[in-house]
Amino acid sequence: MRYTIQIVGVGGQGVLLASMVLGSAAMNAGYKVAMSEVHGMAQRGGSVLCTLRFGDEVISPLESAGGADLLMGFEPVETCRNVSLANKDTKILMNLDPVYPSMVAAGFEDYPNIEEMVTAVKERTENLVTIDATSIAISAGKAVAANAVMIGAVAAAKGFPLSKDLLKDMLAKNVPPKFVDLNKKAFDMGYEHMSKQKG
Amino acid sequence: MADILSNSGTDLLLGNEAITRGLIEAGVKFASTYPGTPSSEIGNNLEKISQEVGMYFEFSVNEKVAMETAAAAASSGVRSIVFMKHVGLNVAADPMMTLAYSGVRGAMLILTADDPSLHSSQNEQDNRIYSKLALLPMMEPSTPAEAKDMVAEACRVSEELELPLIFRTTTRVNHARGIVEFGTPEETSAKGRFEKDTARFVNIPAFAKKNRVKLLDLNRKAMALSEVSPLNFIEGEGDTGVITSGVSYTYVKEYIKDVQILKLGFTNPLPEKKIAEFIKGKSRIIVVEELEPFLEDQVLRISAQNKLSVPVYGKRSGHLPVEWEYSPDVVVRLKDLVKMDEPPVPLKPVDIKLPGRPPTLCAGCPHRGIFAATKKAMGKREAVYCSDIGCYTLGVQSPFDMADFIICMGGGAGAAGGFAQVTDQKPVAFIGDSTFFHSGIPPLISAKFNGHKLVMVIVDNRTTAMTGHQPNPGTGRDFGGVTTEALDIESVVKGIGVDFLATVNPYDVKAASKVMKEAIDTDGVAVVISKMACPLELKKQRTLVIRETKVDQSKCIKCYTCLKTIACPALVKRGDEVHVDEVQCIGCGMCADVCPKDAIGVRQ
Numbered sequence: 154m155r156y157t158i159q160i161v162g163v164g165g166q167g168v169l170l171a172s173m174v175l176g177s178a179a180m181n182a183g184y185k186v187a188m189s190e191v192h193g194m195a196q197r198g199g200s201v202l203c204t205l206r207f208g209d210e211v212i213s214p215l216e217s218a219g220g221a222d223l224l225m226g227f228e229p230v231e232t233c234r235n236v237s238l239a240n241k242d243t244k245i246l247m248n249l250d251p252v253y254p255s256m257v258a259a260g261f262e263d264y265p266n267i268e269e270m271v272t273a274v275k276e277r278t279e280n281l282v283t284i285d286a287t288s289i290a291i292s293a294g295k296a297v298a299a300n301a302v303m304i305g306a307v308a309a310a311k312g313f314p315l316s317k318d319l320l321k322d323m324l325a326k327n328v329p330p331k332f333v334d335l336n337k338k339a340f341d342m343g344y345e346h347m348s349k350q351k352g
Numbered sequence: 353m354a355d356i357l358s359n360s361g362t363d364l365l366l367g368n369e370a371i372t373r374g375l376i377e378a379g380v381k382f383a384s385t386y387p388g389t390p391s392s393e394i395g396n397n398l399e400k401i402s403q404e405v406g407m408y409f410e411f412s413v414n415e416k417v418a419m420e421t422a423a424a425a426a427s428s429g430v431r432s433i434v435f436m437k438h439v440g441l442n443v444a445a446d447p448m449m450t451l452a453y454s455g456v457r458g459a460m461l462i463l464t465a466d467d468p469s470l471h472s473s474q475n476e477q478d479n480r481i482y483s484k485l486a487l488l489p490m491m492e493p494s495t496p497a498e499a500k501d502m503v504a505e506a507c508r509v510s511e512e513l514e515l516p517l518i519f520r521t522t523t524r525v526n527h528a529r530g531i532v533e534f535g536t537p538e539e540t541s542a543k544g545r546f547e548k549d550t551a552r553f554v555n556i557p558a559f560a561k562k563n564r565v566k567l568l569d570l571n572r573k574a575m576a577l578s579e580v581s582p583l584n585f586i587e588g589e590g591d592t593g594v595i596t597s598g599v600s601y602t603y604v605k606e607y608i609k610d611v612q613i614l615k616l617g618f619t620n621p622l623p624e625k626k627i628a629e630f631i632k633g634k635s636r637i638i639v640v641e642e643l644e645p646f647l648e649d650q651v652l653r654i655s656a657q658n659k660l661s662v663p664v665y666g667k668r669s670g671h672l673p674v675e676w677e678y679s680p681d682v683v684v685r686l687k688d689l690v691k692m693d694e695p696p697v698p699l700k701p702v703d704i705k706l707p708g709r710p711p712t713l714c715a716g717c718p719h720r721g722i723f724a725a726t727k728k729a730m731g732k733r734e735a736v737y738c739s740d741i742g743c744y745t746l747g748v749q750s751p752f753d754m755a756d757f758i759i760c761m762g763g764g765a766g767a768a769g770g771f772a773q774v775t776d777q778k779p780v781a782f783i784g785d786s787t788f789f790h791s792g793i794p795p796l797i798s799a800k801f802n803g804h805k806l807v808m809v810i811v812d813n814r815t816t817a818m819t820g821h822q823p824n825p826g827t828g829r830d831f832g833g834v835t836t837e838a839l840d841i842e843s844v845v846k847g848i849g850v851d852f853l854a855t856v857n858p859y860d861v862k863a864a865s866k867v868m869k870e871a872i873d874t875d876g877v878a879v880v881i882s883k884m885a886c887p888l889e890l891k892k893q894r895t896l897v898i899r900e901t902k903v904d905q906s907k908c909i910k911c912y913t914c915l916k917t918i919a920c921p922a923l924v925k926r927g928d929e930v931h932v933d934e935v936q937c938i939g940c941g942m943c944a945d946v947c948p949k950d951a952i953g954v955r956q
Binding site for chain 1: 362364366370459471494495524527529530531602605606607619681684695696697698699700703704705706707709710711712714803855856912915919923924928933
């Protein structure tokens with residue numbers, strides 16, 4: 154068994170936290186784990202990519218292009234930018250809430266139409282699930298729990314090798330105590346969203 | 353951060369956390385650094401825990417000083433480490449080259465964190481070459497777990513040879529994460545004594561001449577250790593042999609099949625006999641290593657000396673690139689030579705024009721204000737903006753365009769003197785507070801001494817921001833049981849006797865611009881200190897006061913001066929209206945200050 158998750162998003166969205174939760178869960182499930190993170194200069198509002206690989210014999214911190222089993226896209230443009238990390242069998246989870254790059258926010262560049270981006274990904278794969286993680290997080294109590302929604306959704310993905318309980322447990326251990334309930338609720342709502350997709 | 357103080361169990365550690373844990377287990381009792389990605393987290397961890405484990409740790413003013421302090425500790429018998437990013441070793445190379453002649457008594461590790469693919473660096477130099485230049489032993493780990501264990505082994509070898517040892521990592525080891533098993537720390541002393549030995553520690557020509565011969569002898573001894581080192585091992589079966597080191601080993605191990613691998617962890621001196629034996633009888637040899645053909649050229653030489661005619665593939669044969677970091681995709685280039693799984697077919701790239709997302713200065717970053725003020729003050733005059741290494745490097749982006757020349761730490765200030773001499777363009781050197789202390793003072797003195805007419809802008813944001821907010825002489829020290837007073841930059845500059853000196857608040861863009869104009873008009877050396885704490889640092893200290901900011905749409909004339917000069921990510925254009933993003937805005941007031949119609953209000 155060998156499983157690769159590529160997590161893409163923008164600095165500040167909680168990509169590193171999500172990778173820690175998933176990585177700790179994989180370790181606790183008895184797998185070997187190899188991860189690669191982005192730190193330093195690139196973190197200043199830039200694109201962030203985190204690779205998480207686990208399985209029986211895993212040592213490389215990087216995956217080949219198209220080699221992901223799961224692509225977690227925290228942001229629509231970043232999901233599109235990194236779509237080649239996936240192949241036709243890769244499950245893609247795409248959060249639809251945009252984070253505008255500074256040149257877009259200032260009106261110097263345009264942000265692409267989100268529907269068009271979703272269509273473009275759908276043209277390439279049948280394994281896309283979209284999610285309004287931020288809206289779901291807000292209904293759970295706070296927008297910052299969007300990454301918990303994403304992790305919950307992943308837990309319900311078909312064939313995902315880590316258990317729901319383990320992921321939820323690791324999530325609770327990786328967030329500040331006062332936010333545990335919020336994150337658990339957001340996790341459940343994400344799980345529910347993904348479960349409905351399959352039906 | 354994981355609990356790296358635990359003496360048993362396992363945890364999922366970042367490479368730099370694993371190395372920190374390795375230092376604890378190896379009984380290293382003296383550590384010094386100047387922060388630099390990808391090595392910075394080691395210092396950030398030690399700042400928190402060094403005192404608890406009985407280790408002394410310091411952020412030295414630069415890598416050269418860090419090397420010298422660690423050298424003294426190791427020469428006094430205390431296990432020590434100096435760590436830095438790859439280009440930091442250029443700064444520290446001077447003491448290192450002669451320290452090799454003296455050697456050390458307690459272990460000394462010189463950790464260099466190289467950055468293939470330049471994720472956070474200005475060049476891609478391969479510091480393994482320093483091991484040959486300095487004639488020092490070198491080790492290279494492949495994973496976080498191996499890095500942790502290798503620290504203790506490196507200390508043993510350093511002490512056996514009485515030589516400093518280069519511990520070479522790369523970004524994909526420092527910033528990889530893996531499962532690490534914790535062991536029991538070795539008991540060592542943090543107190544040493546320097547036993548004088550003039551012939552050894554005083555490298556005047558007469559002594560140095562003999563020490564050089566001694567160093568060459570020690571290299572022969574080091575090779576013998578390399579030959580039997582458990583860090584250099586063979587695994588797998590096949591008549592194709594792959595010789596590899598560092599993170600490249602992980603790609604070879606997982607993605608290439610049916611080859612025999614010689615994995616090298618002790619990479620200077622190389623185990624020449626072991627390599628020759630490995631080559632013998634193989635149908636072909638492939639060398640897989642990032643950056644320069646450091647192993648490959650030596651493998652070719654060892655082959656020739658042993659009269660072996662096995663073909664060697666790698667960079668010299670054109671199969672593998674010299675530039676940029678390796679990955680499973682790079683290893684695929686060997687598919688005609690070795691067996692590997694058919695790589696999956698990636699989805700076609702999306703053909704929609706996607707906006708770029710480069711790193712940018714944060715909302716409310718005071719650098720935005722001084723850049724806007726400088727631009728206004730310079731007007732139509734032609735300038736050469738010499739920038740430096742730090743967050744303000746990002747001033748290269750529009751609308752600031754405040755970086756025309758960047759080479760290295762302190763390099764902008766030095767270059768400004770040259771531009772002042774040979775051009776009629778006005779040189780303006782931007783330099784951060786930490787960088788000023790690191791290497792900005794000598795070029796300022798040199799400019800004064802040689803009569804160069806230039807402006808130095810010290811962007812003092814009260815921290816070493818880019819690398820993760822480390823303290824520096826301008827903030828004073830308050831960790832590890834040592835408290836020191838902050839050093840006042842203005843007093844330092846005053847002491848040099850420059851021709852113009854002023855301190856400005858960059859949030860008051862208009863006033864700062866007036867001062868910048870005076871500085872630019874100065875017929876001599878002018879220094880402006882732009883002083884305002886980094887909002888991220890204040891956020892961390894929980895002292896950031898956020899003030900509500902709003903655009904009065906009835907007053908706004910849609911001139912977009914705010915967007916064009918401050919370009920803060922907290923300013924958002926919706927339709928033709930400018931709005932303030934409450935989530936990002938800290939209420940610094942820079943946009944309000946530049947607004948010609950007072951349409952932006954900041955609640956006091």
